[in-house]
Amino acid sequence: MTDNRIVMPLSRRRFLQLSTAAAAASTAPLIGVSGQAFANEPDMPVKVGYMPITDATPLLVAHHNKLWEKQGLKVETPRMFRGWEQIVEAFLSGQVNVVHMLSPMTVYARYGSKSPSKVVAWNHTDGSSLAVTVAHPINSLKDLAGTTVAIPFWYSIHNIVLQLLLRKEGVEPISDGTPSKSQVKLVVMAPSDMLPALATGRVSGYIVAEPFVALAEVKKVGKVLRFTGDVWKNHACCVVQMHEYDLDKRPEWSQKVLNGLVEAQVWTRDNRDQAAHVLSQQSGNRYTPHRYEPLAKVLAPAASDTQFYQDSGAVLHDEWHSHRIDFQPYPYPSYTEKLVELMKQTVVKGNSDFLQKLDPAFVAKDLVDDRFVKHAIERVGGMSVFDQPEGYQREEVISA
Secondary structure, eight states, X not given: OOOOOOOOOOXXXXXXXXXXXXXXXXXXXXXXXXXXXXXXXXXXXXXXXXXXXXXXHHHHHHHHTTHHHHTTOOBOOOEEOSSHHHHHHHHHTTSOSEEEEEHHHHHIIIIISOOOEXXXXXXXEEOEEEEEESSSOOOSGGGGTTSEEEESOSSSHHHHHHHHHHHHTTOEEESSSOOOTTEEEEEXXXXXXXXXXXXXXXXXXXXXXXXHHHHHHHTTSEEEEEEGGGTBTTOOSEEEEEEHHHHHHOHXXXXXXXXXXHHHHHHHHHOHHHHHHHHSTTSSSOOSSOOHHHHHHHHSOOTHHHHHHHHHTSOSOGGGOOOSEEOOOOOOHHHHXXXXXXXXXXXXXXXXXXXXXXXXXXXXXXXXXXXXXXXHHHHTTOGGGGTOOSSSOOOOOBOO
């Protein structure tokens, strides 16, 4: 069953309420919905929370391939959520303890709401696109002026990249009112609601994680205008978030969680088509409501797609040799620093004053705990396994 609700942005007040409850985890065991203390139990199960997008692939592959069980961990069936507010609530209340979360949202959580949680790894790289309607001749960013475009969340890489693209073309992003001929109005919408909105003309486009853009292509109601990975090379969209209490009080458990996650990324890179089958609704676990075809278009696209997207202009940097979605787990500090810089320039609804006070270099060290992922990467052979240079540094490449 498809949930087509429009998800309103998680309010600062609501986030603060949730974070107040979660803050107890920094000094005491986290309390689950049953009232039982579980955060300090060494055999606590891995409880994954995820959205039905390809960003969640490593978490679902780790479960499907029993990689956490092989580490000696107990594991519950992953819980699928339909909106970001729901996954945040479940994580902060302790119903789930390993989640993938929009990377800008983790900045909001820790510094806007004082949530005691940390980024422990990247879940994937790239994996998002800007889709536009085929009902009207939209062939450039300027053609979007005067229309409405949907984003999944204010604090999302999608919002950041879209606004980079719009500003380059001299188009102003706005969050309220009716857009002029030099503006684009942005609205937050649940990913599952975006395709119907595009098909009925309520929006002229949307930018979101896959396979919701691939679905528009398969159903022939939308086309890719630009891939986010062709704007910000090998960027993270969703990252893996865990409770700080678990990282500090259960380091062995936390290490095993990261070991399984990294092994899942290695397997996925080598078995992209099989991963599409694992995630599809036809599989036994029914991890997502999506059929194999759109998932394969993202995870294991046909070789002919490369030339098609270069010809259409969706890919301008073919020299990057980017995948539509790829997988490497290390959370580069340079990315976090650039993310904070760009967040300060991005239009969002609500009070974002906390952003202006953040030092990007401090955030890169304080928000991210890379102890466990580094060890997990070395276990599988180092960064070269992910086609990355050895060492844990890089320069960010952004070309709108």
